[in-house]
Amino acid sequence: MIEDSRFAQDVDDVVPETPTLPDGWTAEDPGAGSAELADELIALLGAHQEAARGWSSAGPDDIEMRVSEVAALTHANLVVRDPEGAVRAWGSVQDRATNRMIYDHVVARDLPGADAERCSRILLGWAEGQAREVGxxxxxxxxxxxxGAFADDERQHAWFRAAGFAHARNWWQMSRPVTPDEADLVDDPARWEADGVVFRLVDREGSNMPADDDLRAVHDVLESAFLDHFNSREETFAEFLHRLREDPGHRWHHWWLAELEGDQGWEPAGALVGTLVENADGPHASYVDYIGVLSSARGRGVAKGLLRTVIADAARRGRDSVGLEVDADSPTGADGLYTAMGWVTKYRTQSWHRDIRV
Incomplete structure (x- = not known):
């Protein structure tokens, strides 16, 4: 299990001395957070999303994933407050895997240019310091x-470029509507079989917790399936499990395995990990966090079967859509399968990378 955070615990150790903030402004670690802080961060993130892509989807889950006691082992946060104490900028880092630290960068859209620039540089300098600590x-x-940045957020792109980041990748954020009749897309999302492939939920033990062997099988399949994918980084089983379980949308009954019959019996060939996306003003949605198929099993309909499973499951649960993220530059052509099965791109995002010497 993960026992200790790799981030600097004293903000003063990693917040840059220059540039300085305007008089009366402060930069601080918000800690595990409070209801008041969560409301401020939701409003800040929502305004950022609306300005960059046209609408906001920010909610409590976005905050809980980053600023909570559960998240503290693998996340660190910095907020910048104005003289009235209002949060005007927020940086969040995640110790994701070996040599991969995820960074979120949010600066209030209504700040004057000079103040916004200083807040951005403070956050980016702090992120650099935390990267050295983790490394x-x-x-x-x-x-x-x-x-990460939205594809049309030129302000964010300019800040990242000036700080030494390079535009590394493009991503399509896709969604597919779900209709009630698709509940019968497969015989039973818990277990069904087609063309020699068995699709099933991970087994549950007496305590109703998933079987360790199945969880390790999911991890092994995904690690192997993504070896040749962009920016793939080795992640231990403990890190993988901790990271997915800290997601507020995590549900064990959204983890599936696909198996093919081999010399040793039924052997894992594919895996899908899904989550619940709760919507305050409408039906909930399902989201595909991961879907991977072993190279030896490609061409057998494994990926399509897993996707049909999550669609049918969503329909039976009364969900209105299934979302996922696609590497727009991937040579595998996965987007063709998604498009053929009804997924469309809602918006685009980008990855920006910088390597920090430790």
Whole structure:
């Protein structure tokens, strides 16, 4: 299990001395957070999303994933407050895997240009300091910062470019509507079989917790399936399990395995990990966090069968859609399968990378 955070616990150790904030402004670690802080961060993130892509989807889950006691082992946060104490900027880092630190960067859209620039530079300098801390704790010589931006957010792009980041990848954020009749898309999302492939939920033991063997099988399949994918990084079983379980949308009954019959019996060939997306003003949705198929099993309909399973499951639960993220530059052509099965791109995002010498 993960026992200790690799991030610097004293903000003063990693917040840059320059640039300085305007008089009366402060930069601080918000801690595990409170209801008041959560409301401020939701409003800040929502305004950022609306300005960059046209609408907001920010909610409590976005905050809980980053600023909570559960998240503290693998996340660190910095907020910048104005003289009235209002949060005007927020940086969040996640120790995701070996040599991969995820970074979220949010600066209030109504700030004057000079103030926004200083807040941005403070956050980026703090993220650089945290990258060194994580890299040192992992025994690395360089530590990657993996930052995200909306495709049309030129302000964010300019800040990242000036800080030494490079545009590394494009992503399509896709969604597919779900209709009630699709509940019968498969015989039973818990277990069904087609063309020699068995699709089933991970087994549950007496305590109703999933069987360890099945969880390890999901991890092994995904690690192997993504070996040749962009920016793939080795993640231990403990890190993998902790990270997915800390997601507020995590549900054990959204984990599936696909198996093919081999010399040793039924053997894992594919896996899908899904989550619940709760919507305050409408039906909930399902989301595909991961779907992977072993190279030896490709061409057998495994990926399509897993996708049909999650669609049927969503329909039976009264969900209105299933979302997923696609590497727009992937050579595998996965987007063709998604498009053929009804997924459409809602918006686009980018990855920006910077390697920090530890």
């Amino acid at each position: 040192q704790a992992r025994g690395l010589t360089t530590q990657q910062i993996d930052a």
